[in-house]
Amino acid sequence: MAAVVTGPDAKPAANRRCRFELKKYKAAFKCEVCRVKSYDTGRYRCDHCGKDRHIDCIRLADxxxxxxxxxxxxxxxxxxxxxxxxxxxxxxxxxxxxxxxxxxxxxxxxxxxxxxxxxxxxxxxxxxxxxxxxxxxxxxxxxxxxxxxxxxxxxxxxxxxxxxxxxxxxxxxxxxxxxxxxxxxxxVHCYTEMVIEALEQLDDDDNIHIVLKRRRSSDRNDLESILREFINIGLNVAGIGFTDIFLDLV
Ligand SMILES: [Zn+2]
Ligand SMILES: [Zn+2]
Ligand SMILES: [Zn+2]
Ligand SMILES: [Zn+2]
Structure with a gap:
């Protein structure tokens, strides 16, 4: 992808020259600016130092x-x-x-x-x-x-x-x-964890298999459909297309 940010424009400035390019991945990453583990498939990556940034963390407003x-x-x-x-x-x-x-x-x-x-x-x-x-x-x-x-x-x-x-x-x-x-x-934190977990379980056939430990009080069927729906929403936001989700509540 085209967008390239170099030198002082790559704010907040690193102490050496970086060249961040907008790329797409199907894996979680840690943004070097906020140090938050994230799921966005589109992100800026510098191959020189191996660092990633959220799309919005490439240029932050003061x-x-x-x-x-x-x-x-x-x-x-x-x-x-x-x-x-x-x-x-x-x-x-x-x-x-x-x-x-x-x-x-x-x-x-x-x-x-x-x-x-x-x-x-x-x-x-x-x-x-x-x-x-x-x-x-x-x-x-x-x-x-x-x-x-x-x-x-x-x-x-x-x-x-x-x-x-x-x-x-x-x-x-x-x-x-x-x-x-x-x-x-x-x-908000657990939503990120959930989508990361889904990405980590994504296999070569684009299937996702998640095993979750559930507390006894929760209604199994309700929870399953709620989670399935929100994993889907999350994957859409993350930029992953249709996938089969297998959810095991144990
Ligand atoms: Zn770099
Ligand atoms: Zn960030
Ligand atoms: Zn936060
Ligand atoms: Zn939570």
Whole structure:
């Protein structure tokens, strides 16, 4: 594919010359800018250093304005600024979870969009998660985003993914996608895990075979059809065509 980014344009700048080209793969990758493992089949790759970037992480804006967000949490349209690490002020009112991504809940290992609220809360987001929150390029938002933790996640079976902070407030932090009219949900993080798992199980005949351990309380048939549907949506968003999905709940 044609698009080539070199030198200083390949922002954030690497310390040596990189040549990133837009390519397509059927495998998961880790973006060198947000350090998040992802499933997008289209991505920028530099064959020289073997690094990959999300399509949007090839040129990041210095500032982005977000709003209104699920539950109107960004009703004041806060401006987020790009830093090469998550930021936490000395006066931070949310020290315990400030350096976790507001959207997916996971720790941030590299670049972060940051804003401090008027109540001195430090909000940080992975660049790829901030993109979900902008709502302007809906292609990467497969379903409606929501906050709240009334139901457990259909993928991990928990209220919060294991690596998320337990301190972030329920109606604000660690978002999920709304499923089946709000009766179910899947964490933003777990959705990514799910599609990566599907990609990793993709065989030469384009079949996917997933074995999942399920908690006893969940209705087997319901869960199977929900997951099958969302794996399909996920694969479409990722750019993989029709596939046969075999799901074993054990
Ligand atoms: Zn390179
Ligand atoms: Zn990225
Ligand atoms: Zn995130
Ligand atoms: Zn989950």
């Amino acid at each position: 500032e982005i304005e977000l709003g209104p967000g699920p539950n109107n949490i960004f009703s004041t349209s806060p401006v987020f600024t790009l830093f090469d690490n998550p930021r936490r002020g000395r006066n931070s009112e949310n020290k315990k979870w400030a350096k976790n991504c507001l959207v997916c809940g996971m720790p941030i290992r590299h670049y972060s969009y940051h804003a401090q609220t008027t109540e001195n809360k430090d909000l940080n987001m992975h660049p790829c998660c901030a993109e979900l929150a902008t709502f302007n390029t809906n292609s990467r938002v497969p379903l409606e985003l929501q906050t709240g933790e009334r139901h457990s996640c259909v993928w991990c079976g928990k209220k919060r993914p294991e690596e998320a902070s337990k301190y972030g407030p329920t109606d604000f932090y660690c978002w999920s996608y709304r499923l089946t009219e709000g009766k179910n949900r899947i964490h």
